[in-house]
Amino acid sequence: MIHLHEEAARCLLCENAPCGDQVSRAIRALRFENKWTAAELLAQLNDSEIEAAQQACIHYDRPIRIGELRSRVENIKQEKTVEYQSDSLPSLEINFCDMVCENPFFLASSAICTNYEMVARALEAGWAGVFYKTICKQDISEVSPRFDAVRKEATAFIGFRNMEQLSENPYSVDFEILHRLKQNYPSKRIIASIMGQTEEEWIELAQMAEEAGCDAVELNFSCPQMRLTGLGSDIGQNPELILFYTSYVRQAVSIPVIPKMTPNIMSMTSPALACFYGGANGISAINTIKSITMSHEAEVSEKKTVSGYSGKAVKPIALRMIYEMTGNPLLHKAGIEKHMDISGIGGIETWRDALDFIQLGCRNVQVCTAVMQYGYRIIDDLILGLQHYMQERGIVELKKLVGEELKNIVLPHDLDRETMVFPKIDREKCIGCGRCYVSCMDGGHQAIAFGEDRQPRIIGTKCVGCHLCRLVCPTGAIGQAKRMNKPQK
Ligand SMILES: Cc1cc2nc3c(=O)[nH]c(=O)nc-3n(C[C@H](O)[C@H](O)[C@H](O)COP(=O)(O)O)c2cc1C
Numbered sequence: 001m002i003h004l005h006e007e008a009a010r011c012l013l014c015e016n017a018p019c020g021d022q023v024s025r026a027i028r029a030l031r032f033e034n035k036w037t038a039a040e041l042l043a044q045l046n047d048s049e050i051e052a053a054q055q056a057c058i059h060y061d062r063p064i065r066i067g068e069l070r071s072r073v074e075n076i077k078q079e080k081t082v083e084y085q086s087d088s089l090p091s092l093e094i095n096f097c098d099m100v101c102e103n104p105f106f107l108a109s110s111a112i113c114t115n116y117e118m119v120a121r122a123l124e125a126g127w128a129g130v131f132y133k134t135i136c137k138q139d140i141s142e143v144s145p146r147f148d149a150v151r152k153e154a155t156a157f158i159g160f161r162n163m164e165q166l167s168e169n170p171y172s173v174d175f176e177i178l179h180r181l182k183q184n185y186p187s188k189r190i191i192a193s194i195m196g197q198t199e200e201e202w203i204e205l206a207q208m209a210e211e212a213g214c215d216a217v218e219l220n221f222s223c224p225q226m227r228l229t230g231l232g233s234d235i236g237q238n239p240e241l242i243l244f245y246t247s248y249v250r251q252a253v254s255i256p257v258i259p260k261m262t263p264n265i266m267s268m269t270s271p272a273l274a275c276f277y278g279g280a281n282g283i284s285a286i287n288t289i290k291s292i293t294m295s296h297e298a299e300v301s302e303k304k305t306v307s308g309y310s311g312k313a314v315k316p317i318a319l320r321m322i323y324e325m326t327g328n329p330l331l332h333k334a335g336i337e338k339h340m341d342i343s344g345i346g347g348i349e350t351w352r353d354a355l356d357f358i359q360l361g362c363r364n365v366q367v368c369t370a371v372m373q374y375g376y377r378i379i380d381d382l383i384l385g386l387q388h389y390m391q392e393r394g395i396v397e398l399k400k401l402v403g404e405e406l407k408n409i410v411l412p413h414d415l416d417r418e419t420m421v422f423p424k425i426d427r428e429k430c431i432g433c434g435r436c437y438v439s440c441m442d443g444g445h446q447a448i449a450f451g452e453d454r455q456p457r458i459i460g461t462k463c464v465g466c467h468l469c470r471l472v473c474p475t476g477a478i479g480q481a482k483r484m485n486k487p488q489k
C-alpha cells in the first residue's frame with residue numbers, strides 16, 4: 001500500500017504534463033491538500049486512461065503510481081460523511097479594510113508581481129488582488145545570484161532566502177502599470193506597496209498610488225536588506241518612526257493605508273499600537289526574517305550578507321506575530337480590532353496554511369515564496385480547498401472563520417498539566433522501522449521497547465506522552481489514545 005501524500009509529493013508537477021491535464025491536476029490537488037477535487041477528478045477516469053497516464057509519466061526515477069493513488073483517494077472518499085458538492089460551494093468573498101475582495105488570497109509584494117503581464121496572469125488565474133512590488137525613488141540594482149534555499153531530505157526547499165530589494169522599474173512606469181491593472185481588472189484589488197526616504201517622498205508616492213486608482217497603499221516598513229540605514233525594517237523596528245510616517249501618509253490620501261511590519265523585533269505590540277495611533281486601516285505581517293545561509297553557490301563575488309528568510313519554515317513565527325496583535329488584551333483595550341484589519345503573510349502554501357492565519361484573526365492573506373516555487377496555479381487549490389472545508393463544516397460566510405481559534409490560545413501556565421495522552425500504535429500500519437524507538441531512546445524517555453520481532457511497544461510506566469514518536473513515524477502508525485489523568489508518582 002502506498003503512502004498517499006508521499007507518492008503525490010514525488011510528482012514533479014510538470015508543466016504541460018505528459019500524464020495529461022486531468023491526472024496532473026488531480027495530483028496537484030492532492031499535493032496542496034485538496035483531497036476533494038483530487039477524488040472528483042480521479043473518479044472520472046477509467047482504468048485504461050489511468051494506465052496510459054502512468055505510462056506517459058516522465059519521472060526521472062519511476063512513474064508516479066497513479067492507479068494506486070486513485071484507490072487510496074477512493075478509500076478516503078468512502079470514509080467521509082458529507083457528499084462533495086462542487087456545484088454549490090460557498091463564496092469566499094470577504095471585506096478587508098473596507099474593500100470587498102472576491103477571496104482572501106493576494107500576491108505579496110515581491111518578485112512575483114513586478115510587471116503588468118505577471119499580475120494580469122495571476123488575477124486571471126483567480127487571485128483576488130495584488131500588493132505590487134515595492135515602488136520607490138531610489139536607484140535599485142539587484143545582485144546575482146540573489147536567492148538561496150534551505151533543504152530537508154526529499155523536499156525541494158522549506159525555507160527561502162532572498163537578497164532582493166525594491167522594484168527596479170522607474171516609479172512612474174510602475175504607477176502606470178497599476179493604473180492599467182485597475183482599469184482592466186476593476187473588480188480586483190490593486191494595492192501599491194511604497195517606500196519613501198523622506199516624509200515628502202512617502203507622501204508623494206502615496207498620492208501617486210491614489211491618483212493611479214489603487215485601492216489601497218501598503219507602507220514597506222520591513223525590507224530587511226536595504227542599502228541605506230533608516231529605511232525598511234529600520235522603520236518597522238522603531239515605533240516613533242512608524243507613527244510618524246503612517247500619520248503623514250494617512251493625512252495625505254483617502255485610500256486605506258496598510259503598514260507592512262517586520263518580524264525582526266521582540267514583540268508586535270508597540271509597532272501595532274504605533275500603526276493604530278498613526279491612523280492605519282490595516283497591518284500586513286510579516287516581511288522576511290533576517291538570516292544568513294552559508295552555501296558558496298549563493299555568494300555574490302565570494303561575499304555573503306544578512307538578508308530575508310521566508311517560506312514554509314517561517315509560518316509558525318508569522319502566526320505568533322499575528323497572535324501578538326489579534327490576541328493582545330492591550331491592543332483590544334485600545335480598540336484596534338474595530339479599526340484595523342490584519343493581512344497575514346509567511347509560509348502560506350495551502351488552504352490549510354491560510355486557514356491558520358484566518359482562524360487567528362486575519363481577513364486577508366498574502367503569498368510569495370510558494371508562488372515562486374510552484375507558480376500562480378496554486379490559487380486553484382487555495383480557493384477550492386477552503387470552499388470544500390467550509391462546505392464540510394456547513395459554513396457559508398468566510399468571516400465566520402476569522403479569529404475562531406483565538407479563544408483556544410492560552411498562556412503556558414494555563415495549560416492543563418494534570419492529564420496526558422498516551423501514543424497508540426496501529427500494528428497494521430507499522431512496518432517495524434524502529435524510528436520511534438531511536439527517537440524515544442535518544443530524545444525522549446526510553447519508553448519504547450523494540451526487540452527482534454521489530455514490534456515497538458510503549459512502556460506505560462516510562463512514557464510521559466510527549467509524542468515525539470508520533471512525529472517521527474514515517475507511516476503514520478502512531479496515533480493518540482484517550483486523554484487521561486497522569487498516573488500518580
Ligand atoms: C524575492 C522576494 C522579494 C521580496 N520583495 C519584497 C518587496 O519588494 N516588498 C515587500 O514588502 N516585501 C517583499 N518580500 C517579502 C514578501 O512579500 C513576504 O512578506 C515574505 O516573503 C513572506 O511571505 P512568504 O513566506 O509567502 O514568502 C519579498 C520576498 C521575496 C522572497
Ligand code: SF4
Pocket residue numbers: 010011012013014017018019020024027056057058059063064
Ligand atoms: S508526468 Fe509524472 S511527474 Fe510529471 S506531472 Fe505527470 S505524474 Fe507528475
Ligand code: SF4
Pocket residue numbers: 425429430431432433434435436437456472473474475476477478
Ligand atoms: S516509527 Fe512507526 S513504523 Fe516505525 S516502528 Fe515505530 S510505529 Fe512502527
